[in-house]
Amino acid sequence: MKRKASAVWQGGLQDGKGSISTDSGVLKDTQYSFATRFADGIGTNPEELIAAAHAGCFSMALSAELSKAGITPERIATAATVTLDKDGGGFSITAVHLDVAVKIPGGDKAAFEKATADAKAGCPVSKVLKATITMDAKLET
Known part of the structure; x- marks a missing residue:
């Protein structure tokens, strides 16, 4: 399976x-620019798209891991925060933090904790990122 996206850039970096x-x-x-990446301009940016991809991928991976434990979640809500830091050679994505809330009526906390850890490690987007990935996971029953 292959998925494709494309980008077109016109002009200098800042203008x-x-x-x-x-x-x-x-x-x-969909518009992007220096201002949408490094300031508060209207449009998207690569880091926001990585955050969206990671949140979506993790949510699906967690659903799969919970299914292995015989658990069907009512709801999985994931927010991913990508950190872009300046380094010696430019910029790097250094960290991603996942905030996860999962509603599982009568949920098994141990199974939940194992599933979230396995999903964090096994999500294809997690695997492609070299950043440190942290997570706060909350079980709602």
Whole structure:
């Protein structure tokens, strides 16, 4: 399976602008720029897209891990916060923090903790990132 997205950039780094599109059509010429990446401009940025991908991937991986334990969650809500830090050669994504809330009526805390740890390690987006990944996971019953 392969998925594809594309980006077009026009101009210099600080005064230029770009657009991002996905083959699925969910993003179509979505605007991004220096201001959307490093300030509060309107549009998206690569780090925000990585955060969205990680939150979505982790939620699905957690659902799969819970299923292995015979648990069907009512709801999994994940927020991913990506940290972009300046380093000697430019910038690096140094960390991702996952905030997870899972509603499992009558949930088994031990099974929940194992499933969240396994999902964090096994999610394909987690595997591709070299960043430190931390997590706060809350079980709602």
